[in-house]
Amino acid sequence: MNLRSWRSVMALCVSAVCALALVACGNDDDSDSARAARAFAAAMANQDVQTASDLTTSPSQAADALSASFAGMHARTVDATIGNTVEYSDGTASFTMTTTWHWSDDRDYATTTTGSLRRLSTGWKVQWEQSLLKTGMPVGARLQMVRTDATPAPTVRSASGKAFMTMQPVNEIMINPAATRNLQRSVNALAAALKPIAPLVTAKVINEKIVAAQGGEALAVTLRDPDMKVLASDPERISGVTVVKTGMLVMSDRRLSTPLSTGLTNYWQAVRNATSGWQVQEATPGAKPVKLAGEQGRPAPDIMTTINQNEQLTLGDAVVEVAQPATVMSFDAETGGILAMAQNDAAADHRIQADIAYPTGSTLDPVFGAIDDTATDADQARARWQHLGLGLTFTVPGVVGPPGSSSASVSAASFRPQNFTATMLNMGILGVSVARSLKGSPTSVPPYLIKDTPTKVSGGELGAMDAATVARVAAQMAVVARRGDASDLTGAPGLRALVGTNGPAGPGWFVGISGGKVIVVYCEGDASGTAALQVAQKYYRLD
Structure with missing residues (x-):
């Protein structure tokens, strides 16, 4: 055997001895590292961002990531359990964590991830990794649970079967005082833009809505798509004004107006809620959300009324x-x-x-x-x-x-x-x-x-x-x-x-x-x- 071969054999032997030394501490549920892992899991279960992040090696990064996912998942309860804690002689440890997110109607989503701990001067800390939330989850991503609705949305029908109220695309015209240097100029410009279709939404009315919103972003008016074509100018070109496109249950016949519309809308929404589905997603900025679990909502029946x-x-x-x-x-x-x-x-x-x-x-x-x-x-x-x-x-x-x-x-x-x-x-x-x-x-x-x-x-x-x-x-x-x-x-x-x-x-x-x-x-x-x-x-x- 030449010198190079002998050195290779000795290196393999040293590596094997070191590996054996690293696992010498073995599994110990009563060890300090295991207790640190369980404390982290308990904070996760309590959805306590501050405590959980303080138990990691990077509290600031952990707090940002945990806050985003807790807010995105808005779970009713969270279960988190630790298993397979192994402590190594080099001051590190590994563990597995199963996290289960629970919502109403027996909806839940579970992940099992692998994490590690490090022994620092302040004690054992969980090595912060985004993958603690979900294996392979990229930095900056978050978990989120969203509702899904079947299409088309149910229609509210009159006694004759005609559509009385239908879901249609609408435009919420919002004004944000914090986003304009001259609020009154923006208010006046918005009132002028709306005048051809909504003459009652005057500058005075818009100012009252801003006051009612306590200086925050206020909804000036909601317009259907055809209405947007007859505005005097484009509202989004006004400083502090944005247009949010959404859907809303509205009268099929624009000539009609009734106090019953509020109650019918509430009932319609309750039907939509009862037939909605759900989806857990991995959401990364700049990318399309990835579906991880969930069920599609079933079609809701039309709502038949006695209205003439x-x-x-x-x-x-x-x-x-x-x-x-x-x-x-x-x-x-x-x-x-x-x-x-x-x-x-x-x-x-x-x-x-x-x-x-x-x-x-x-x-x-x-x-x-x-x-x-x-x-x-x-x-x-x-x-x-x-x-x-x-x-x-x-x-x-x-x-x-x-x-x-x-x-x-x-x-x-x-x-x-x-x-x-x-x-x-x-x-x-x-x-x-x-x-x-x-x-x-x-x-x-x-x-x-x-x-x-x-x-x-x-x-x-x-x-x-x-x-x-x-x-x-x-x-x-x-x-x-x-x-x-x-x-x-x-x-x-x-x-x-x-x-x-x-x-x-x-x-x-x-x-x-x-x-x-x-x-x-x-x-x-x-x-x-x-x-x-x-x-x-x-x-x-x-x-």
Whole structure:
């Protein structure tokens, strides 16, 4: 054997001896290195970025990477376990870590990675590597979980099956005060650019939105794609202004506007959420995200409603008859289905809603008078006006309302409630109940908006109506229409009505039954009873 060969053999022997020396410490779950690894895993499980990064050799780099992935994954809980800890004689150690990210609906994603530790003067530290989060993960990348939705998105349809609301691409025009040197100049320029399509979005309005956003980025207006073509100038050329393209559920017919759109959008979003899928991705700046796990969302069914689009258009034209706050709803007199709802800008500013209870004043005097004449005690009286839809809370899917509601009270001396309040839904179902009784149906029904989706009734029960009571109410409503406050109304054959106010300052009500429909008008302010009759007359002329 020559000298070179002998040296090669000796080098191999030395390497083997060194390797054996490095593993001499072996596996030890009670070692300092194992405890350091488990402490790191515990901080990961707690999603505690600060503690986890401080346990590494590069706290700053670890904090950046962990913060990005924790934010991107937004997991409900995280499990992290350590295994196979091996300590070496050169002051290093190795381990494996299994990290499992959990979300709702039994969604989870797990990785098993290999890491190492180093013994420093401050103790054992985890050698920071991006691959601790996922094997092979490049520096600067992050893990993220995103929802996935099936396409096309569900459509909200009217009773005829026509599209009432559809998801369409829209443009959110944003203004950021921090991104412009002259904010007022940018605001003025944006208002000028929007004027051809959105003249009401003035510089004053934009400034108010900036104030409401507490000086942060504010949404000036949302425009559909065709609207963008008629702007006076390109908003993105204005300092501090950006255009964010997104999708939104909007009215298919631009002439229509209804307070019901908020509740329908919420219901639509709930359907989308329930049918959405999910995907865990490895996201690297400048590269397309890589799918790691997940399931595609299943197609969601279209949402079928009771809305009549022509009725909605009619209500929209009728409600602008007066300047004071006015809201009107229309119901199918047989089924209780909500046909339409509209309100003018003043009512929208007052945030009048279908299921907020408002004082009824004298409006229901004929109803409670009939109950006084036919009921023998307070409990029977209460049951009779509940069976007509009064004093109940209706939670109608697709109709937005606040938690809780006002309820009526009955004094011990009289069957007639004092300071009674009712929602527009209550008043509508009162009209529906009377109309059904006139057609021979003995039971009342709740209002509803989305087909095959039941309404929750609380605070009492609907049910069999007392024939004598309803006959008296119907007769009184006919008198109001022929010789009372509603006698001047025209174009409403067979009208039966209730009209009243809660004093000179209102509110004022109108409930009318005609042509297989029930309409409810609610107005606020002085002479609100007259205003309610004006809206009703405009409706019957257009209907």
